Amino acid sequence: MGAGHAHPLHLATASPVHRLAPEVKIAAVLLFTIIVVVTPREKFWAFGGYALLLAVVAVVARVPALWLAKRATIELPFVLLAIALPFAGRGERIDWFGLSLSVDGLHGAWNIFAKGTLGVLASLLLAASTTMRDLILGLDRLRCPTVFTQIATFMLRYLDVLADDARRMRIARLSRGYDPRFLWQVKAFAVSVGALFLRAYERGERVYLAMVSRGYAGRLPQPESGRAPAGQWLAASALPVATAGIALAALWG
Amino acid sequence: MSDGLRVEGLHFAYPDGTPVLHGINLTLAAGERVALLGPNGAGKTTLVLHLNGILHGGPGTIEVAGARVNPSDRAALAEIRRRVGIVFQDPDDQLFMPTVAEDVAFGPQNLGVRGDELTTRVDEALAAVGMSEHRDQVPHHLSFGQRRRVAVATVLAMRPEILVLDEPSSNLDPASRRELAEILEPLPVTVLMVTHDLPYALQLCPRSVIMDAGRIVADGPTPDLLGDEPLLRAHRLELPFGFHPAAR
Numbered sequence: 001m002g003a004g005h006a007h008p009l010h011l012a013t014a015s016p017v018h019r020l021a022p023e024v025k026i027a028a029v030l031l032f033t034i035i036v037v038v039t040p041r042e043k044f045w046a047f048g049g050y051a052l053l054l055a056v057v058a059v060v061a062r063v064p065a066l067w068l069a070k071r072a073t074i075e076l077p078f079v080l081l082a083i084a085l086p087f088a089g090r091g092e093r094i095d096w097f098g099l100s101l102s103v104d105g106l107h108g109a110w111n112i113f114a115k116g117t118l119g120v121l122a123s124l125l126l127a128a129s130t131t132m133r134d135l136i137l138g139l140d141r142l143r144c145p146t147v148f149t150q151i152a153t154f155m156l157r158y159l160d161v162l163a164d165d166a167r168r169m170r171i172a173r174l175s176r177g178y179d180p181r182f183l184w185q186v187k188a189f190a191v192s193v194g195a196l197f198l199r200a201y202e203r204g205e206r207v208y209l210a211m212v213s214r215g216y217a218g219r220l221p222q223p224e225s226g227r228a229p230a231g232q233w234l235a236a237s238a239l240p241v242a243t244a245g246i247a248l249a250a251l252w253g
Numbered sequence: 254m255s256d257g258l259r260v261e262g263l264h265f266a267y268p269d270g271t272p273v274l275h276g277i278n279l280t281l282a283a284g285e286r287v288a289l290l291g292p293n294g295a296g297k298t299t300l301v302l303h304l305n306g307i308l309h310g311g312p313g314t315i316e317v318a319g320a321r322v323n324p325s326d327r328a329a330l331a332e333i334r335r336r337v338g339i340v341f342q343d344p345d346d347q348l349f350m351p352t353v354a355e356d357v358a359f360g361p362q363n364l365g366v367r368g369d370e371l372t373t374r375v376d377e378a379l380a381a382v383g384m385s386e387h388r389d390q391v392p393h394h395l396s397f398g399q400r401r402r403v404a405v406a407t408v409l410a411m412r413p414e415i416l417v418l419d420e421p422s423s424n425l426d427p428a429s430r431r432e433l434a435e436i437l438e439p440l441p442v443t444v445l446m447v448t449h450d451l452p453y454a455l456q457l458c459p460r461s462v463i464m465d466a467g468r469i470v471a472d473g474p475t476p477d478l479l480g481d482e483p484l485l486r487a488h489r490l491e492l493p494f495g496f497h498p499a500a501r
Binding site for chain 2: 132133136154157161206210211212
């Protein structure tokens, strides 16, 4: 199911990770992230262990390191904030190549950088091995409130339609000589955004009419639920279990 | 022959008071294929939305295969919406689920169909429009003609007694238009086809009804109506250049 629901973060290959049911992967990534976040920042080697675990998952999922690295750049704006911390931090300071850095700030920066990167990489691995449709299906099976999964389902279907609308409107603007170079020339763009909103709103009404015509009475039918076999839960639990092992070892080590 | 659809004395005005329908009387025999012609703003879509109880409130009655459309009776309305399948003009409005098969399953699921029966219905409907191999595809990745065919399948899966098509040939290239005709022609259902495509009406519907300003102004065999040039002109209908219904 969901063939063709490729998104830019999805890597269409066949791997043991790709074959896992979406709900077990979501649960594994969520647990992994929680453990990473609660690990004290001073336990440096634990983070190395976590990274190693993700590397193993990436190898099993046949996701190339470069592919991951390129997409992980989404994290950069957040890391930029972290860079300021060692300079702005208070308390004990150390000198490093003539720069006076706050120890506490360094720890803070490391905390954001390490946990952020691990979280982003884990999410990317989940996205790379799961289509958008399956992600929604997985959330649904994990009893995520249907209102969220339904909104996501509609978004999945109509995002492309809206993007096409927007693209056609842009081409139509450009074809009539619109070429904004400065901020005060964006009026036509702003008006198009408004027009796009109205189109989406009107489409919403038409979609609703068409749904009612097919007997819609306020509840979307539940997807036929196939449950993930216990073996898959077991396989996917390897990641959080190993992560928890590292965390415990770091705490008591 | 039993009546597939009977509309009697139907009036309707929009909430702002604009009258749209002025006493529509229309009867379709079961299995009949009828084209509903008329200029923009004649009230064709308003009439169509009455057939399954989406619009209501004015005087007049509608019966679908013997069952009265009564908007206050929800259970009966569900049955009416099964009997009257409307294929809307823009397939992107109709197809809202992530995959073709899920969308085709939506209508029957609302009727409580589950399991193997649901799979059978989806398979049948997709086979009827020749889209079986696209069942797991995303609607967005299909061509416009394919999406229109899937939209027809979403309604066929409900096994309707009347198929109402709103502008089925609009925006289709000639080959898709012909393919859709080949799909529609053998369907064993009553068909009401709203269209501006007069040759398409002639090809598919032995009978036509012309609507203008909320009234039915003509009703008869399609070749006769399309051959009556003063009638067509009076109601802003025009045959394509070079097309002569009599010559066919």
